[in-house]
Amino acid sequence: MHRLGVEQINRFMHDLGLSDIHVTMTIRDIFDDMLGEASDPRRAFTDLDKQRTAPETRRDGRAYSSGPDNDVSTPAAMTQLLAMIYRGEVVDRAACDEMLHILLQQQLNTRLPLFLPYGVPFAHKTGTLSGIRNDAGILYAGDESHVAITLFSRWDVGAVEGDKVREWETISAIDSAFGRIGKLVYDAYRP
Structure with missing residues (x-):
């Protein structure tokens, strides 16, 4: 992002016809927005990630905006973007193949792949x-x-704040629902 710039990335997405994709922040910017202050650039993302569920985490900033x-x-x-990558329509075939290779390393x-049979390839990226x-x-x-699939979910983390058991149960239920959907799609499209 730093090399290309946000404007260029958004223009490229929009030129592909993907006007509903917006990129404005790096992952560090997202964490800084959640924490309400600039983080030390030497601080590891894993340390920052541990703070995302802390009570002082801001949930009303840009990082949680749907706009x-x-x-x-x-x-x-x-x-649509994933389908275009699969068909080699973003940049060129070699670049798209590299993107798929990276996504296969998730x-x-x-x-989504939770209940798939062992060894079924799924080139994907999670977000949390x-x-x-x-x-x-x-x-x-x-x-x-091959099937391009996207699931986005929002849940009320405030309803279970401070209760690790209920939080884990909620997360597990969401992940299980994703996994059941992934298995249904696999069963519907396998030859």
Whole structure:
């Protein structure tokens, strides 16, 4: 983002016809907005991530906005972008193949791919803020069967704030729902 600039990234997305995708902040900017202050640039993202569920975390700033002042997309626009990447229509075929390769390396597989049979490739990216859980990617249901899928969710983290058990139960229920949807899609599209 620093190299290309926000304006250039947004212009590129809009030139692709993806006017519902907006990029305005780096991940550090998002954390800084949530924490209400600039973080030490040497501080690891894993340390910052631990603070996202702290009581003092701001949930009324840009990081939680659904508008174009935040890094946002509609599920339809994200699914369209993924389909374009799969078809090699973003930049060029080699760049799209590299993007898919990176997405296939995702280590957090407890959402859409949760209940897929072992070894089913799923090129995806998760997104998480307190009260937000997302997953979007390309499900390889078979050699000739691929599905672009995006799920975005919001939940009331304030309702379980301070109760780790209820928070974990809620997160587990959301992830399980994602996994059931992923399995339904796989079953519907596998040859």
